Amino acid sequence: MSFHEPVLLEEIIDWLKVFPDKIYVDGTVGMGGHSEAILERSSPTGVLYGFEWNEPSFELAKQRLSKYGDRARLFNLNFIYIKEVLQKEGVLADGILLDLGISSFLLEHSGRGFSFQKDEPLDMRMSLEKELTAEKILNIYDVKRLSQVFLTGEVPSAVKFAQFICERRKRKPFKTTKDLVEAVKEFYKSSRKSLLAVIFQSLRIEVNEELKNLEKVLKEVPEVLKTGGRIAIISFHSLEDRLVKNFFKVDPRIRPVLKKPVVPTLEEIRRNPRARSAKLRVGEKI
Numbered sequence: 001m002s003f004h005e006p007v008l009l010e011e012i013i014d015w016l017k018v019f020p021d022k023i024y025v026d027g028t029v030g031m032g033g034h035s036e037a038i039l040e041r042s043s044p045t046g047v048l049y050g051f052e053w054n055e056p057s058f059e060l061a062k063q064r065l066s067k068y069g070d071r072a073r074l075f076n077l078n079f080i081y082i083k084e085v086l087q088k089e090g091v092l093a094d095g096i097l098l099d100l101g102i103s104s105f106l107l108e109h110s111g112r113g114f115s116f117q118k119d120e121p122l123d124m125r126m127s128l129e130k131e132l133t134a135e136k137i138l139n140i141y142d143v144k145r146l147s148q149v150f151l152t153g154e155v156p157s158a159v160k161f162a163q164f165i166c167e168r169r170k171r172k173p174f175k176t177t178k179d180l181v182e183a184v185k186e187f188y189k190s191s192r193k194s195l196l197a198v199i200f201q202s203l204r205i206e207v208n209e210e211l212k213n214l215e216k217v218l219k220e221v222p223e224v225l226k227t228g229g230r231i232a233i234i235s236f237h238s239l240e241d242r243l244v245k246n247f248f249k250v251d252p253r254i255r256p257v258l259k260k261p262v263v264p265t266l267e268e269i270r271r272n273p274r275a276r277s278a279k280l281r282v283g284e285k286i
């Protein structure tokens with residue numbers, strides 16, 4: 001069963017320098033595609049510490065990777081705990097991967113309202129440990145906070161759209177993704193996929209505190225990388241990519257390995273359109 005095609009797979013294996021006897025971390029195991037490739041290439045002795053906070057994804061990945069026995073050490077946790085777990089285990093990593101954002105499984109099968117093409121409750125929590133949902137944001141945030149969510153997410157006419165949402169919810173509270181799609185159509189007089197995608201993404205980022213998590217993990221992972229160890233990060237939007245690029249530039253513990261990000265080939269994009277906005281950046285511990 002495949003719910004997600006791993007993006008930039010060969011590139012990740014090359015740039016992370018995957019070999020036996022080494023220790024790797026996959027901070028975003030998802031369906032386990034990258035994890036499985038890392039375990040294969042580091043066979044027979046490489047070890048992988050995997051983190052996945054979405055409960056159903058974690059269970060599926062656990063089953064898929066069970067054939068690797070003790071070489072696959074999986075944690076149903078937010079990747080902000082990488083440092084804590086590795087320090088508790090007394091290990092440093094040779095390579096760390098973060099494949100940010102959302103999986104095809106979450107979009108298609110979670111029922112949590114990530115896709116504007118389905119009518120589902122406006123939840124958008126990747127992990128049920130979180131309390132905030134997209135429904136609460138749309139119905140409770142005041143204009144200022146909601147504007148900030150849309151501004152951060154680079155939504156067009158962010159402030160005016162936030163004002164419109166706050167007026168519209170007096171008539172009809174937001175409950176499902178269909179309510180949000182209708183509001184977008186009413187306000188923008190358009191239901192362009194790229195517009196809907198950016199609006200849904202901005203709410204998902206807020207619900208899951210995605211930028212905050214990324215900032216925290218970037219600050220901490222250099223402490224659990226061996227000298228010469230690498231961190232590879234795939235991002236899917238400019239907000240994340242900017243954070244990563246800047247981190248590699250200013251953190252004195254890490255040197256950027258690549259001048260420009262690696263992007264998927266046309267062949268990969270044809271096979272897997274979800275890969276089209278992926279950017280891979282790689283840093284090395286000094």
Ligand SMILES: C[S@@+](CC[C@H](N)C(=O)[O-])C[C@H]1O[C@@H](n2cnc3c(N)ncnc32)[C@H](O)[C@@H]1O
Pocket residue numbers: 004005006007027028029030031032033034035051052053054057077078079080099100101102103106126213
């Ligand atoms: C793009 S998918 C990863 C796909 C994976 N590389 C594969 O090959 O199947 C991102 C995954 O990371 C998870 N995720 C996102 N943020 C996370 C976080 N802060 N901590 C742990 N998992 C996270 C999501 O639940 C999702 O399953």
